[in-house]
Amino acid sequence: MKIRFILIAVTVILVITGCVKDKPTEETISDVELYINEIFAAGDGPDWLEIYNPGTANVDIGGFHVYDEGTLSDKHQLPSPTAISPGGFLVIYCDDEGQGLHANFKLSSSGEEVWLEDVNGKIVDNVDFPQLEDNTSYGRFPDGGDDWQVMTVPTEGASNQGISSGPRISSVQRTPVQPASDDSVRISAIITDDSGIDSTILFFDTTGTAFIARNMKNTAGSDEYYQFIPAASESTTVRYYIRAVDDSALAVTSPSNAPNQYYSYVTSDTPPEEPRIYINEFMASNSGTIDDPDFGESGDWVELYNSGGTAADISGMYLTDDLSEPDKWQFPDGASIAAGAFLLVWCDDSNTFQTAYHTSFKLSAGGESVGLFDTDGTTPVDSLTFGNQSTDISYGRLPDGGGNWQSFTTPTPGQSNGP
DSSP states (O other), rough: OOOOOEOOSOOOOEEOOOOOSSSTTTTTTOOOOOOOEEEEOSSOOOOEEEEOOOOOSEEEEETTTEGGGEEEEESEEEOSEEOTTTTTTEEEEBBBBTTTTBBBBBTTTOOOOEEEEEEOOOOEEEEEEEOOTTEEEEEETTOOOOOEEEEEEOOSOOOOOOOOOOOOEEOOOOEEESSSSOOEEEEEEEOOSSEEEEEEEEEEEESSSEEEEEEEEOOOTTSSSEEEEEOOOTOEEEEEEEEETTTTEEEEEEESSTTTTTTEEEOSSSOOOOEEEEEEEEEEEESSSSOOOTTTTOEEEEEEEEEESSSSSSSTOOEEOTTTTTEEOOOOTTTOOTOOEHHHHHSOOOOOEESEEEEBBBTTTTEEEEEEOTTTTSEEEEEEEHHHHHHTTTTESSSSSOOEEEEEEEOOOOOSSSS
């Protein structure tokens, strides 16, 4: 019998000590040899999981069940017949529809456990997958193997064999945030790859005519890469982006469609603007547009925006959905928003702080108010009274921090509302 339930993450081996509730035994493990082969939990299009048949004959999985942690008591049954050909793949869409090959649950981008169960209630396969960024997937290498990798090129309904996940660029930062004319600017990023990095290049333009390329340097003992942009005269718009290539010659850029898009700043010898915090966007009826990173649930949310040129300390400030009770929920010590950055606050009545902030109240889709108050619990920083809200449609300022409010059919939680 094949060995199951040893799951290998990108860099850490996780030994599963339980299946659904108890340790798997020969009586609870199915003899059917199929694998949950790839998982897509966030990004463009519906969530999905892919089943792989490594055998030499068709396997009919009609009557089998798929489920996640939230549907243990309401498992989705697959229609009969549903055959997977030898060496073939079957995609099950996790879009909460509950019909045919469309399961009655969505996957959590913050990670969770999913199962495939045969007609006798025995476990065919299960996977405990990690947090995934938008448009990445988590797959076995090779197909049906024990090595799992995060892939920036998902392979829905196709083999994972030979597909490199490619470099990943994250945490792009510049120092100083608001450069003056005599500042050289340090650009840094965290760059990783499942095999190896071949090159990392910073492209920048201080003249408005062409990008200049410079190889980035690696900070010893870390995944940080950095390079400097030379000082530019006052009021110069400086554009830049990063390109990384791995040992498989797969290249990625940040932003992803550079050089058509790029990061930028304008040099200024004027002292940075003082922080000004705005309620910038919110959603009062979220059915799955975005899940919180702590509980994997689709709660209401409010986005705050710091329009200033310095970080804003919001420790001790208050957020409320009742302007007559301004001190309803308080930010803990250490809460802050970087210059020009956004902070997402989950209004889900859980009143906790883990990876994210969770308030002691929920928003009303039928309309109410939301307010941000200073540390004295009485001085308003920003507030809004809103009417009836539609599910999965947010309401926000355009541009960020501006006076014009409008509905967004494509919400931008934690990101700019601008084009």
